[in-house]
Amino acid sequence: MSDRTLNGRERLTPSQRARRRFMSHRVAMASGAFMVALILLVLAWPIFSQPTFAPHLPQALTWAPDKLNDAQFHPPSAAHWFGTDALGRDQLARVAVGARVSLLVGAVGAGVSLIIGVLWGAISGYVGGRTDSMMMRFVDILYSLPSIIFVIVLITTLEVLVKQWMTKIFVGGAPEAVRLLFLFFGIGAVSWLTMARIVRGEVLSLRTRQFVDASRALGAGHAQLLFRHILPNISGVIIVYLALTVPSVILFESFLSYLGLGIQPPMASWGSLIADGAQQINPIRIYWWLLVFPAGVLTSTLLALSFLGDGLRDALDPRANR
Amino acid sequence: MYFFKRALYLIPLLLVISFLAFVLVRVAPGGPFDKERKPASPEIERNLKAKYHLDEPLWKQYARYLAGLARGDFGPSLKYRNHTVNDILLQGLPVSLSLGFIAFGFAQAIGIPLGFYTAVRRGQWADYGGSFLALLAVCVPGFVVGPLLIMWLAVKFHWFPVGLWETPWHAVLPMVALGLYFGGKIARLMREGMLNTLSAEYITTARAKGLRESVILWKHAFRLAVLPVLSYSGPLLADLLTGSFVVENIFQIPGVGVFLVNSSLNRDYTMVVGLVLLYAALLVVLNLLVDLSYSLLDPRVKHE
Numbered sequence: 265m266s267d268r269t270l271n272g273r274e275r276l277t278p279s280q281r282a283r284r285r286f287m288s289h290r291v292a293m294a295s296g297a298f299m300v301a302l303i304l305l306v307l308a309w310p311i312f313s314q315p316t317f318a319p320h321l322p323q324a325l326t327w328a329p330d331k332l333n334d335a336q337f338h339p340p341s342a343a344h345w346f347g348t349d350a351l352g353r354d355q356l357a358r359v360a361v362g363a364r365v366s367l368l369v370g371a372v373g374a375g376v377s378l379i380i381g382v383l384w385g386a387i388s389g390y391v392g393g394r395t396d397s398m399m400m401r402f403v404d405i406l407y408s409l410p411s412i413i414f415v416i417v418l419i420t421t422l423e424v425l426v427k428q429w430m431t432k433i434f435v436g437g438a439p440e441a442v443r444l445l446f447l448f449f450g451i452g453a454v455s456w457l458t459m460a461r462i463v464r465g466e467v468l469s470l471r472t473r474q475f476v477d478a479s480r481a482l483g484a485g486h487a488q489l490l491f492r493h494i495l496p497n498i499s500g501v502i503i504v505y506l507a508l509t510v511p512s513v514i515l516f517e518s519f520l521s522y523l524g525l526g527i528q529p530p531m532a533s534w535g536s537l538i539a540d541g542a543q544q545i546n547p548i549r550i551y552w553w554l555l556v557f558p559a560g561v562l563t564s565t566l567l568a569l570s571f572l573g574d575g576l577r578d579a580l581d582p583r584a585n586r
Numbered sequence: 587m588y589f590f591k592r593a594l595y596l597i598p599l600l601l602v603i604s605f606l607a608f609v610l611v612r613v614a615p616g617g618p619f620d621k622e623r624k625p626a627s628p629e630i631e632r633n634l635k636a637k638y639h640l641d642e643p644l645w646k647q648y649a650r651y652l653a654g655l656a657r658g659d660f661g662p663s664l665k666y667r668n669h670t671v672n673d674i675l676l677q678g679l680p681v682s683l684s685l686g687f688i689a690f691g692f693a694q695a696i697g698i699p700l701g702f703y704t705a706v707r708r709g710q711w712a713d714y715g716g717s718f719l720a721l722l723a724v725c726v727p728g729f730v731v732g733p734l735l736i737m738w739l740a741v742k743f744h745w746f747p748v749g750l751w752e753t754p755w756h757a758v759l760p761m762v763a764l765g766l767y768f769g770g771k772i773a774r775l776m777r778e779g780m781l782n783t784l785s786a787e788y789i790t791t792a793r794a795k796g797l798r799e800s801v802i803l804w805k806h807a808f809r810l811a812v813l814p815v816l817s818y819s820g821p822l823l824a825d826l827l828t829g830s831f832v833v834e835n836i837f838q839i840p841g842v843g844v845f846l847v848n849s850s851l852n853r854d855y856t857m858v859v860g861l862v863l864l865y866a867a868l869l870v871v872l873n874l875l876v877d878l879s880y881s882l883l884d885p886r887v888k889h890e
Contacts, residue, residue, distance in 0.1 A: 424614060538730060542732075556734075570725065
């Protein structure tokens, strides 16, 4: 390489260095590969589940519903890798369909919390003064509330109301979409607090820096200063924290679905599948595959996401240089 | 003085919370008497509403509720007739609190040794294995651990009872299900704290003086390394007490948590507001106590 500094090391831009550090983090790379594979599986599932590929559709019942027996429960086999559930549906298909909801809620919920948190924190830190202390006091108050309890009360009470509005506005509108919307925005709306605090702290320290003064002297407006000059400088911190928000949002959704307040049948998410599996616990026959597979996929996803977050932090945190 | 002000500040906060919860459950469609003997005659429903003052305007109901609260009265439950909310909370609260405290002890008991051990064995296989276990614990939520424990240890091997809350034996599985996640969190904190302390200069000094490794670890390093765990313990206790309702649901433990979802779905107005207030009060008071304990433990922290 011709491009070398005095001490013989390659000259790299910060983003190249970050990419290199991330690539050398083997566990994080493996976790990234796992997540990519999972997302590809979810995206490709509509094709895989066509009858030509798989004769065992998730909806297809493999038993006679009029007979009272437990023949519909197939343990894992070559035909049904994850076994079949209480209605004789292929559990692998259910887990794949559940992954769609869980990952979607994770992504959208984290996105909502990202938008609210970054805007709130950036404005609070940038404007400063009395506005700042008011906005942060509000965050403090929300912090001290039991958010899970509030989300539960919110979902159980307001959902019917919103459903009524929706059916009035869109005639014959999709009521099951309401629950999904509630999950997206409800979970996002309670998980933005830490993001706001982090962003505010960073903006507070950046806005007095000289390059900000310089661009202000050159005539940059507030929006340009904030979005062009300050926020790109803290994107690393934001990305790292976003990566940590995704698993907690997924966990929150599966928790609500476990309680029966999340996704409703026939849709599925990992939480509702675990709840279904827990429902089938009985002293006569143990259908372990109903519990172990959704739980295993949920846990591996959470593990992979936190390894990914660790890797990103090591790569993007400038103090991790040593 | 500072804490006195903080404590006074809690009163309007709890008032706002009670108002929000009060309005929220009431604007929701449906009422507490929807599932009464169908078809309920309009007279019965009118009389029921009159009995619980539900026919009054909202502000009057809220004023009545606040007047009751001032006397420490959460009002009658609308679903569990002949029981006041106070009765139900008083019955369930000791169970919920003891479950929370047991799980707290369990989390500390597995978290601190694991974090200490992995930090001492840093970079060795014991560290990788132990740290992975701690991370795994953080990634397995209680509603996964609970059913798995029931399925294997209770149903298959009959080592533990499946549910309920009678003998100490009944408490083992709920304790693990509730505490495991937090144990992992504590282990990670403890490991971090230990590593930070071990790289401090006074530890190098102690080594240079030729002190025995066990003295260095236990007498000098541990005391400082455990501080982050201590400061996490307050929020942790609050999380355990407010988060225990899932575990209570799984193991059918007669705490207060089992009422949360059902009361909210049944539109049992007084129960919902009472529960929300109880949880919020627990959380804010515990947070206040944590802040108080900071200034007692660490003289550098001063509050204006």
